[in-house]
Amino acid sequence: MTTVGDEMHALVERLYPLCRSITGDGVRRTLEIVGETIPLQVHEVPTGTEVLDWTVPKEWNIRDAYVKDPSGAKVIDFAESNLHVVGYSVPVSATMSLDELRGHLHTLPAQPDLVPYRTSYYRETWGFCLRENTLAALPGGQYEVLIDSTLADGHLTYGEHVVEGEVADEVLISCHVCHPSLANDNLAGIAVATRLAARLAENRPHFTYRFLFMPGTIGAITWLALNRHRVDRVRAGLVLACAGDSGALTYKRSRRGDAEIDRAVEQVLRTSGREHTVIDFSPYGYDERQFCSPGFNLGVGSLTRTPYAGYPEYHTSGDNPDFVSPEAMTDTLETCWEVLRVLEANRRYTNLSPYGEPQLGRRGLYGSLGGRSDTQQAQMAMLWVLNLSDGDHDLLDVAERSGLPFPLVAEAAAALHDAGLLKE
Amino acid sequence: MTTVGDEMHALVERLYPLCRSITGDGVRRTLEIVGETIPLQVHEVPTGTEVLDWTVPKEWNIRDAYVKDPSGAKVIDFAESNLHVVGYSVPVSATMSLDELRGHLHTLPAQPDLVPYRTSYYRETWGFCLRENTLAALPGGQYEVLIDSTLADGHLTYGEHVVEGEVADEVLISCHVCHPSLANDNLAGIAVATRLAARLAENRPHFTYRFLFMPGTIGAITWLALNRHRVDRVRAGLVLACAGDSGALTYKRSRRGDAEIDRAVEQVLRTSGREHTVIDFSPYGYDERQFCSPGFNLGVGSLTRTPYAGYPEYHTSGDNPDFVSPEAMTDTLETCWEVLRVLEANRRYTNLSPYGEPQLGRRGLYGSLGGRSDTQQAQMAMLWVLNLSDGDHDLLDVAERSGLPFPLVAEAAAALHDAGLLKE
Amino acid sequence: MTTVGDEMHALVERLYPLCRSITGDGVRRTLEIVGETIPLQVHEVPTGTEVLDWTVPKEWNIRDAYVKDPSGAKVIDFAESNLHVVGYSVPVSATMSLDELRGHLHTLPAQPDLVPYRTSYYRETWGFCLRENTLAALPGGQYEVLIDSTLADGHLTYGEHVVEGEVADEVLISCHVCHPSLANDNLAGIAVATRLAARLAENRPHFTYRFLFMPGTIGAITWLALNRHRVDRVRAGLVLACAGDSGALTYKRSRRGDAEIDRAVEQVLRTSGREHTVIDFSPYGYDERQFCSPGFNLGVGSLTRTPYAGYPEYHTSGDNPDFVSPEAMTDTLETCWEVLRVLEANRRYTNLSPYGEPQLGRRGLYGSLGGRSDTQQAQMAMLWVLNLSDGDHDLLDVAERSGLPFPLVAEAAAALHDAGLLKE
Missing domain, CATH: 3.50.30.90 (Domain of unknown function DUF2172)
Structure with a gap:
């Protein structure tokens, strides 16, 4: 039986021999192969195009x-x-x-x-x-x-895949496609992003998700230049890289440090039991450098396993398909998935009955969650959501302050919303 | 010789056999007995009265x-x-x-x-x-x-005792009266609140103190519904419960976390040498749940010994008069008293001579505190009060930042005020 | 060969026998001797002059x-x-x-x-x-x-030495001159301040530096009274005292706690490898009491070695020239010098190319710092400066957040400024 991990590893092996660079046919062929799994809009930007402070180079x-x-x-x-x-x-x-x-x-x-x-x-x-x-x-x-x-003269090539959501607010998932035969530093991120997009497309999400497969630095700069007028739609984002080695997960915060993506990833890592490290933003690494430049200052963090330049095989022939494993890529994928689920469910509600506690019993709200082993926690989650839904706190705040699992908090909020006790 | 602890314990024993509930004659009789020590205004709210999101139940x-x-x-x-x-x-x-x-x-x-x-x-x-x-x-x-x-159909009954102060700003002291034969979880709080009110009445305090003897949840909700237009007078409040067991004191912060009551209680506990625990607000427990609902968000914390549901005798026949002691109730009472003294004396002053230090010597202010063993501390207290009285800090801030005992800070402020160096 | 430490110690020995007080000829003679090294403007303020809350006393x-x-x-x-x-x-x-x-x-x-x-x-x-x-x-x-x-009736005497800078914003360096034969508590600060002024005068600094040689308390109050209209020019300040004993350096923060001087001194102490202590402001000690009174609230901290009243020889004949050493005074002087260099170079820049990273390579900016052992750190410094130059952060913020040495950050900023990528 083929697992999703095997599929991702097979994609890494298939993409490995291609000679990618920041431009050229290696990138085009890579995007074609990714396009077999998820439809990609491929952009060709001519050499000489001025993009922010840079110029698209020769191909x-x-x-x-x-x-x-x-x-x-x-x-x-x-x-x-x-x-x-x-x-x-x-x-x-x-x-x-x-x-x-x-x-x-x-x-x-x-x-x-x-x-x-x-x-x-x-x-x-x-x-x-x-x-x-x-x-x-x-x-x-x-x-x-x-x-x-x-x-x-030629073009710079990058690919874009959009999963349309109920709202135009966007979550960016970005990975670089400019490294030739390097597995962890390039291909594992591509493989995880591709599977993540495929899984998202199975259900219409609330937010719109934009997957970017771009050459590092100049690709992100080009995308930002061409999309400068619409970056205010970006609610959150993740730069994926080094997604398949055997190390623990590392999350690097956005420049803001407390953006929603930072809080969502930290919530998932903290409550998942996964070994992990969280580090502060620094203006070096992958394309978070561009997304977090002060003019944009987007809420975009970076998720890796062993971080940028942190393993001896980094930028050598040692970073080959054997260096990445189906299990590690699956773990990265599942973490991303949990993060997206948090982003999807995170809302800022307003308690419509904020004076005293509303009477949950007569609305059947205790019962609605009865018979489960976590009834007491579920009740606490409702009380916390009601108490903090003052317009200043979102559900991530509730989960953080209450110490309750985010999914339970989100479920409690949904029940309260259905009962007419909360408005968004 | 009868101590105040003995008196409180005797009250617990006398109230113990009554069958209290959230309505009914058990509450009425309890209020009558409390009324023998402090005059109570007894309110009768008819069944069916709509109170916030609730309805007063049958009696x-x-x-x-x-x-x-x-x-x-x-x-x-x-x-x-x-x-x-x-x-x-x-x-x-x-x-x-x-x-x-x-x-x-x-x-x-x-x-x-x-x-x-x-x-x-x-x-x-x-x-x-x-x-x-x-x-x-x-x-x-x-x-x-x-x-x-x-x-x-009948009524919900609760009692109110007001100690009028110099100003209309109010401090609430609330305890629940809805439990039948349970000593710590009910009666000890009633006994401490009763003695506290009696002691306060001996001197006209600065603030107005309102003591509430109410059934839990529905009582607090009823009071809040009937007093909704005047809750902005509430400067601080304490919910008293579990006031007599042998455990250490526990203070549960208001939802705000840094309300004046929070800072006052923490100051008293920290400087008193008493063993204690301070915990953050959570929307479960006693009537702080209602006072701290987001629409009211009052600066009301909760003082207990062993907290809500924290002892094996909780909500059993084991919580009988033997479970509470005169000593523990006295300790709770004295702690409350010290807290009220801090609230009474806490002011936000403005230094009228804020440019450089005023010359304390020619005003006899060094001398005014001379001859005491803490002269140096007293002088430091004056300098700190002068330095921080910029309109942004109250005396609790001064005590916290200086590390000096609050009473000394308050005494220094009074001397400086008398000397015309501070205005309120 | 005479070192600057020897020169400072010789000054201490020469000043030691003079009978200084808060007024009188001992102060005048002290200022004359300091004036041999740096020109002093000597002020004579008549007895009876009202200064803030005080009156200039008899001489x-x-x-x-x-x-x-x-x-x-x-x-x-x-x-x-x-x-x-x-x-x-x-x-x-x-x-x-x-x-x-x-x-x-x-x-x-x-x-x-x-x-x-x-x-x-x-x-x-x-x-x-x-x-x-x-x-x-x-x-x-x-x-x-x-x-x-x-x-x-006579006068209160104090001396002022100004090193004019490119801008009128001022840095104050203040020391007291009111103690008779006390070496550490008085003379060492005078000696360090004198050498610091002499060194500053060798180059035209960016800021204007005002050195104040004044009797404690009444001198500072007099200066503040006479200069009340212009204290808003004071950007930062240091009160120097106890500058020559063998203890480690102690920095006492300004009342603000996070003023530029606080951040500058802490940056220097933290990165210098010097043993040191940083303590919070308290309204006792030297003339920081007056500069940090709430009406002025200037960004003035105090640098000492062993602090105020912290050594057994304090205010005794044991505080004689043997108690202070050329080495300790030199260390204090060098620390002050490093602090002034930080203040001089600290700026709040705005990145003129804030959307994405500017292309440093085509401007020769990588090369501009190449060939040095710290090339990588220098590049990181440029990236950090660009990333944080959003108008909200100064170079001290960059140094603190990046963990890079301030001089490297300042050098990177200068290179970026020269390249037209930053404006002040």
Whole structure:
């Protein structure tokens, strides 16, 4: 029987070989594959478009690249792993000495068996990445170097999937799609976001959910530039990344620190029994940097497992499909799902009978929850909702102050609302 | 020599046998007895009166009740303890099998020697409470059952005692009078409130003090309904309950959490050396639930010893006069008294010489407090009062921030006021 | 080679013998000597001038004083130490018995080898201070007592030194000059303030710095009275005292508790690695009492080493030049200097490109800080400054929230400002 975890891992494995970058056909192909599960609106933004303080760069594509040693053997081969070429390398076809070549080679001396991931988006150069151990074994002599790439006017590509809700207020779920063969730092987030969207679409949610599959930094900046007039619809958001490693969950708060998304995620993490860490916002990491820039200052946090740059395999060939597990991605997915359920149910109600307690008994409200093992908690939840529904508190406040589980609080609020005791 | 503790205990013992409920002659007789010590204005509110979201219920009175076993022996007898009858039981006169009777019998299997306290105010039924051990020994056969009660239109009764002060701003002291033979949960609070009122009346206080002796929930709701137009006079309030057990004092904050009463009680408890606990508001317990409903949101906290439902004897025949002591009631009384003294003296002053320190020496203000062992503290108290009397801080703030005892702060403020350095 | 510490200690030794009080020639001579290093504007305020709630007192001067025992030997001699005479003693020339004399003698029974420091500014009397051991050895008989002093209309004297800045906003540095031969409690603060002023004058600072050398209490009150119309220019201030003992630094917050000076000093102390204590404001101590009176409520804190009255030598002959060290005064000076550098550089910037991150790379801003060991921290500092420069946060906020060193934050802000990304 295939689990959702298996499905997510299969998606990671399928996307892994593609050579993604901040532009180019790798991103397009990635979006096509995601589009098989959830319909994507794919945007193509021309090179040279001015987006906030930035300009959409040239599009980069690569067909082949290798380095042959003096004997003609391919000692570095793009076909074997796209990490071997520095992202955005300009085309090269040349023969040169090992010494000359060395200036273009990148290794990790402290991790001699791993290939590093390197890019040079905004300075035109070229380079190869390889294992330190491979480099150490290269003989002297003349090397043939080929990079069959194109860096030319084209487009920046990103994908958008919207689950329409009852209201236009939006929740953003964003993940980056600009890393080539890196599983945790890219693909796990894509896989979790895709399944989350699919699950949401099964029911019409209250809020509108916008899933963004975009290259990091320039993609978020482009989206924000094109959607600047409508970001005030964004009620909450999550940047998903590093969603599949074996570490505990880490939530990084929005710049605001107490935005609804912050309170919702912390509520879920605190009450779920999951091991987790909550850290304050800092202007580094993934695209929360852009969403939380002071002009936008959106309520967008970031959910990862081991955070940005926090594991030795980060930005190396060690971040491969074996580094992420179905179980971890499932755990991330379920956490996201619980967070969305909190956002969906969170409301700011007003008690319509705020003078004294309303008589719950004659409305059958005690009975409505009777016969359950948590009757007493359910009654407490009703009393708390009534007591705090003064227009200043939402249900997350009620859950936090009462210490009661959010779902019980939401259920109590629904019963009270049905009984005409609350208005939204 | 009779102490005030002995007097309070004697009152508990005298009130103990009366069959109180939320309405009826038991309450009336209780108020008569309290009225022997402090004059009470007794209010009679007719059945059917709409009070906030509630309606004043029928009045319940009971003359006799028993169950006779097949041999004709009274195995349950109201005359022995009024706890034996479920409060608000409708009249019954019938003969039935033990099995049929069983559905109307309430015991405490885990506390087989105690009689539970049960009521059914808003669902018309009848029942008896008894020891689990008694129930176990009942023989099979036909039982004669009698409840000679009346449930009919009448009144809800509550008592009010006002100590007029210099100003119309009010401090409420409220206790419930609706429990039958329960000593800590009812009578100890009545006894403490009665003595507190008597002591207050000995001097004309600054504030007006309103003592409320009311049935729980419906009584408070009735009072709030009838006094809705004047609750903005309520500056502070305390709900007194469980005032006589051997546990440490517990203060439950008002919904506001930082109301003057909260700060006053915490100041007294913190500086008195008494063992105590302070807990946050929750919408369950005694009539603070009503006073702190969001529409009223009064600065009313609750002072108990062991809190609501926090002791095994709670709502059982174990909560009898032996369960409360003169010493504990005296300690509760003295704590209340200290709290009232803080409220009385707490003012928000404005320093009339706020630029630099005023010269205290030439006004004899150092000398005015000289010759005492706490001269240095007294001087510090004057400097703190002057420094913080900017219109934003009251004397409780001064005591809290300075760490000085409130009485010393109040005395310093009085001396500075007399010297013309402060205005109210 | 003479260090600044040696220079400060030499100043302490030179000032030590002068008989300072709240008025008189000892203060004048002290200001003359300070004036040799930094130009002082000396103010003379006539006796009887009304200053806030106070009146400038008579001026006191003393030429000689002694007590001769029955044999004619001088057993107490002002020429040996000016502490021997109670400050503001009225003139005396009399012969009296030891018993009669005793009422005018002050000793420290618990510190029998130390001479106490006593004054009587506002009650006209006279007295001598001596060692308890000296007192114990005095024979009976008639004593000749002479105090050749003048208490008459004159002036209160204080000195002011201003380092003009680019803007009129002022930083006050205040120290008291009213104690006679007391080194830590008086002279060390004078010495540190003098060197700090001299160092500031070497460069034109951004803010204007006003150094005040004033008698305690009445001096500060006089200055505040005369400058009442312009205290709104005071952006921050430090009262310096007890600046030379061997204890750790103590910072006492302003009454506001979170004034810029509080945040600046705490930032310096926290990041400097210096052992230190931070305490809350209290209305006792040095002239922060006056600056922080509620009418002024200036952002003025107090920096000491061991605080007010916190060492056994306090207000005794034990507080002599040996009690203060060049090293401790240098440490206090350097701390003040670092605080002033923080105040100088602290600004509230507005990010001119607040939507998304601006592209730092194309402006050469990564490069501008490249090649240093703290490149990564420098980049983080730029991102933090951009992220928090929303008009609500100053650079101290950035340093506090980011945990980065203030100088790095200030440097990043300067680079961003030069690049046109920030405005003030």
